[in-house]
Amino acid sequence: MATEHESVELVGDEIVANVARAALFAALMGAGAYVSFPNPISPIPVTMQMLVVFLAGIFLGPVWGGTSIILYLAAGAIGAPVFAGGSAGFGALVGPTGGFLWSFPVAAFITGVIVHGGFALRDYRVGTVRLVGAMVAATAVVYAFGTVGYTVVQGVGLVTSFWTVAAAFIPAEAFKIAAAIGIVRSDAIAAN
Known part of the structure; x- marks a missing residue:
């Protein structure tokens, strides 16, 4: 006597794949926080988190x-x-660097909107100018949140905060933008 079983798909394969990818990037973000270097002109270290955000x-x-x-x-x-x-x-999240932490999801969202040309997931292999523009816009958001957060928590002026927590990181961000472009381009080559 054979029995028939019906299977019910509770969650689609695409959702499962996206959740898994999001969890992977969350883990990469945590790992990126451990890769840090002292910044000679700021009390805040340089981490690889922005690279993961991009x-x-x-x-x-x-x-x-x-x-x-x-x-x-x-x-x-x-x-x-x-x-x-x-x-x-x-x-x-409410300490001197909390503004940066709060800005990271916004920055990832902005990077994605610019690269993908909207909210839907499309091909990320776009021109270099578009990639750089997306990451520069995301960096500006991170610097704005970080500067305001540092100002509020530390009780210093906006100009002092900007020089301490934003301008001091511009060379490192340029390196991370270049690294992200290299990673995206190497993935595009491997895909072809």
């Missing part, structure tokens, strides 16, 4: 790129040591 927006698009960084923030807020220097907890 790549999340480029490879996952605006929605899933932003979601991946929100997953990262949630993990850190509940105690996973994934913020810069191995810090964790909600205190990091």
